[in-house]
Amino acid sequence: xxxxxxxxxxxxxxxxxxxxxxxxxxxxxxxxxxxxxxxxxxxxxxxxxxxxxxxxxxxxxxxxxxxxxxxxxxxxxxxxxxxxxxxxxxxxxxxxxxxxxxxxxxxxxxxxxxxxxxxxxxxxxxxxxxxxxxxxxxxxxxxxxxxxxxxxxxxxxxxxxxxxxxxxxxxxxxxxxxxxxxxxxxxxxxx
Amino acid sequence: xxxxxxxxxxxxxxxxxxxxxxxxxxxxxxxxxxxxxxxxxxxxxxxxxxxxxxxxxxxxxxxxxxxxxxxxxxxxxxxxxxxxxxxxxxxxxxxxxxxxxxxxxxxxxxxxxxxxxxxxxxxxxxxxxxxxxxxxxxxxxxxxxxxxxxxxxxxxxxxxxxxxxxxxxxxxxxxxxxxxxxxxxxxxxxx
Numbered sequence: 429x430x431x432x433x434x435x436x437x438x439x440x441x442x443x444x445x446x447x448x449x450x451x452x453x454x455x456x457x458x459x460x461x462x463x464x465x466x467x468x469x470x471x472x473x474x475x476x477x478x479x480x481x482x483x484x485x486x487x488x489x490x491x492x493x494x495x496x497x498x499x500x501x502x503x504x505x506x507x508x509x510x511x512x513x514x515x516x517x518x519x520x521x522x523x524x525x526x527x528x529x530x531x532x533x534x535x536x537x538x539x540x541x542x543x544x545x546x547x548x549x550x551x552x553x554x555x556x557x558x559x560x561x562x563x564x565x566x567x568x569x570x571x572x573x574x575x576x577x578x579x580x581x582x583x584x585x586x587x588x589x590x591x592x593x594x595x596x597x598x599x600x601x602x603x604x605x606x607x608x609x610x611x612x613x614x615x616x617x618x619x
Numbered sequence: 620x621x622x623x624x625x626x627x628x629x630x631x632x633x634x635x636x637x638x639x640x641x642x643x644x645x646x647x648x649x650x651x652x653x654x655x656x657x658x659x660x661x662x663x664x665x666x667x668x669x670x671x672x673x674x675x676x677x678x679x680x681x682x683x684x685x686x687x688x689x690x691x692x693x694x695x696x697x698x699x700x701x702x703x704x705x706x707x708x709x710x711x712x713x714x715x716x717x718x719x720x721x722x723x724x725x726x727x728x729x730x731x732x733x734x735x736x737x738x739x740x741x742x743x744x745x746x747x748x749x750x751x752x753x754x755x756x757x758x759x760x761x762x763x764x765x766x767x768x769x770x771x772x773x774x775x776x777x778x779x780x781x782x783x784x785x786x787x788x789x790x791x792x793x794x795x796x797x798x799x800x801x802x803x804x805x806x807x808x809x810x
Contacts, residue, residue, distance in 0.1 A: 458690035
């Protein structure tokens with residue numbers, strides 16, 4: 429998506445160690461119009477998969493997942509990283525290592541909102557090492573849902589996440605795939 | 620907003636101790652259409668305040684704030700509760716007691732995205748005791764921004780938050796104001 433790539437080039441900052449700072453428009457401050465254009469494009473690419481639910485992880489997956497779910501006309505569920513008091517005692521829980529947090533985080537979904545028979549589309553802000561997305565896949569599988577697609581705003585191809593996900597046999601889409609970041613020089617894949 | 624009130628009546632659960640469980644459509648699973656209808660209504664009510672930025676708190680404020688900001692055509696900033704590694708060392712930070720979490724949480728905003736001269740509209744999912752919103756007000760004031768309004772999806776009038784906020788002299792709006800919850804009996808204010 430050209431508008432997203434242009435924004436990454438103009439405002440993204442390579443902080444080193446594979447960290448791309450995009451918190452002026454995705455992760456802390458959010459540009460709603462950009463987000464809804466991205467949601468529209470993700471919904472277009474996954475129009476044929478028959479998703480009945482969008483699944484993401486708090487916190488920064490919420491905005492792109494909500495925008496995509498709006499376009500698809502389905503609910504979105506965000507996995508919590510801490511269990512709120514409103515959640516039942518029995519939950520689906522998995523552990524996922526977080527590169528940017530430097531530790532393992534819990535991903536928790538209530539069985540009330542992820543059930544057998546759902547067709548789950550996973551949407552997140554980043555596809556990097558794939559750890560968070562694989563955690564969401566495990567949650568969906570544990571719930572007896574069927575995974576139908578995986579989409580991200582930004583992919584860092586050099587972290588190898590896609591390779592880990594390809595065995596799942598579902599469509600994988602990213603709107604801006606970065607093949608290398610060297611200093612201020614960010615290179616996207618041709619697509 | 621009638622559609623929101625109807626949803627609270629049909630799916631909201633009073634868990635006691637003032638806790639209303641609405642995680643089937645707001646807090647864990649989100650209904651995107653309901654959220655965008657709410658955002659449209661909040662944007663309509665605050666159309667005259669000249670907001671240049673919407674400010675909210677992660678996690679559950681993000682969806683209604685994003686929906687409102689989209690309609691107003693302004694960016695949204697969500698205060699973080701933990702400082703991500705992409706944030707500069709110098710930040711705006713305040714403490715807010717959280718009733719539902721049973722502890723005090725940090726609210727952190729980067730000075731990059733909240734500056735003097737901004738006209739800040741605060742949007743959150745709940746207006747209850749007002750603690751989180753007052754924390755956001757302090758962040759906006761510390762940044763030298765001007766507070767221009769406060770909006771919430773659901774107000775629990777019996778927790779007294781509005782009284783604490785009225786001294787700020789800005790417009791305060793909620794889309795469903797609950798005056799009492801006794802067992803399954805939820806009563807809204809006339810509005």
